Amino acid sequence: MLRFCLKNSLTPTSPILKSCFGKEVTSQWSVTDVTKYTNLTRHFASKTSENSKLERVYYGILTPQIKAVKVFSLSSSVLGLFAQPIILREASNIGSTSLIVAMCTVVGFFTFVTPLMLHFITKKYVTEIHYDPDTSIYKATTISFFLMPKQLSFKTDDVEVPDVPGMFTTMKAKGVPLFIEARHFNNPLHYAKIMGYDKPMDFKLGTEIDETENKVK
16 A cells, blocks of 8 residues: 555656645656667677688797797887987087097997888788688788788789798788798698698609700700
8 A cells, every 4th residue: 555655756757846846746758879889899799700710720830939039129219219310419419420420330330220221121021821711711820010910812823832831821822921830830731732732743743844855865
């Protein structure tokens, strides 16, 4: 009985609330546009599902060392740029031209030459390779000059294995030289597919040479 009386007395059209606020209390419902939240959820869900499809089949064991060396090199270059005016000013106060040239050479070498040389050596090193089983596409990740990940998507048909590999070059994907190691693959079959070892061997290596010799005779 008490619950029924309280319910009737606190209704929006009850005289108690009318007397307190001077007007009827009406419940207003605000409709929120949830389409943008739905689109946002779908956007992130598609990225998550796309990343979940990829399987990491390769990891370069020297990746942490290369990143640490590049961080140290870039940090020393930034410090060299800030310290160069101070060094030149102190060298000019001494008044020795040979000392100024020597200091500029040393500072310039560690500031500009070392990061470029280090990047030239490590830009071919593949840190990770991911594989998409639905599309049979490999994604090789390398490190850029400013330590940003750089991805290259390729298929096995895009890979070219040079007869004479260059310096720090194992194969070329879409013309880009890359360096990988077979022992760092989770599954050796992926290395065999990338390098083309699963293709049939051509044992007719001396056919063309024999034909040209017969024509000469």
